[in-house]
Amino acid sequence: MTGPAAPSLPGPQARWLRTGAAVAVGRLRPPVGSSRRRAVCGAARVLAGLGVRVDVRAPSVAWPRTGTGLLLVANSVSALDPLVLLTAVPGATVAGAAGRIAGVPVPAVPAVTGRLAALLQRGTSVAVGPEEPAADGSPLGRFSPALLAAAVDAGAPVCPVALRYRGAGASPAAAGSTVGALRWLARAPGAVVEVHLLPALSPAGATAAELATLAEYAVAAVLEGPAAAALVRPR
Template sequence: MTAATSSTWLRVGATVAAGRLRPPVGSSRRRSVCGAARVLTGLGVRVEVHVPATAWPRTGTGLLLVSNTATALDPLALLTVVPGAAVAGVPHRLAGVPVPAVPAVSARIATHLRLGTPVSVRPEEGVRGGAGLGRFSPALLAAAVDAGAAVCPVAVRWRGAASPPPVGRSTVAAMRWLAASPGTVAEVHLLPALSSAGATPRELATTAEYAVAAALEIPSPAPSRGSGPLPGPAPSARGVGRRGSFSEA
């Protein structure tokens, strides 16, 4: 470990410890957003947001955010971009940050969506290899069909000096990589929403998968047998508009 990396680890440790000893005040939403911003800032990460040309719909239900798995710290970047979103299948604390977690169970996610809470899921199956994208499982997207909620694909990519970032959901591995990769940028692409009306979970999963792969400019797996035709052409990365970066709330 180099002196620069050791210094970064000390800063990260101090940031996480400060968050536990002196958590942000205010609502649980503010504590999550500010805590995520503190940790990412401590790791030297800047979050770059790409928004769609057409704004996500405002309906009576929450939105189901469907993203790829880039690193274990993806949820922290998403919390700063979509405050108030619950995250499926993660612990209630991630890198010391309180996370509004929900079990990765379709029925539980549907309940949150009906209450108007946006929920973030990462349905990519297994750990992908190479530059491709893993298949998106339709299991969790059934929640959008049950609740009548829109599905909003989200593509996440990390750019840093130390490449590539560790694949998988190990928080320690992700933090080690960031400690050795100062000046990392977390790209969060918010892609055009998909209507769940008349669609099956498998169709939504496949279309979201193609949209994410197109935004990241990486291969998407070929449809498996029995997956059925796509519900219209797969959305492309076109239409992504302005960029931005988060600031601590």
């Protein structure tokens, strides 16, 4: 005769335990290989521990292969966005990110235009988050052109990336910190992060402000639907 079954933990608690175990294992037994591989595997491990699936949508037009890196321009949703970007574009470096997120070492560089331009010229792709907070509660804030000047200086293509979380609750307001983001996703069973890689923008003859506007419109078109362009106020 068997004894009573052990009580099962509620979903969020179970996901917290899985995520905590993934972080602990990543610290004690990091994946073998290069630092880049360890970062990508660690990011995938944390997201899997939360039950999050990353759904990468390829661009309708393949990104160009040039002598420079690509400047990836993404909207901001949560503090775990860099981990999502690492799994979607494994070769990218994340501008302005912390060196470690949820126990995962993140290839990061200061968000300084000169540093970004130098990396792009050397062939390293860099992900930036130029979105400014939306004062009116809009789902997407304005894109500041400051960091996009690096693409103009390096002659590097600008590749918009739209991040959209499904099944992760109505509002990610509490996801601004790493702990808040972990809690937010732990409460969302089966969350999916859509990563839309959008057609590249050429820096030839364009200003940083023009590239920022075009990248913002491209991301808005994914997040807000076909009428998104009409919803973005002119600058």
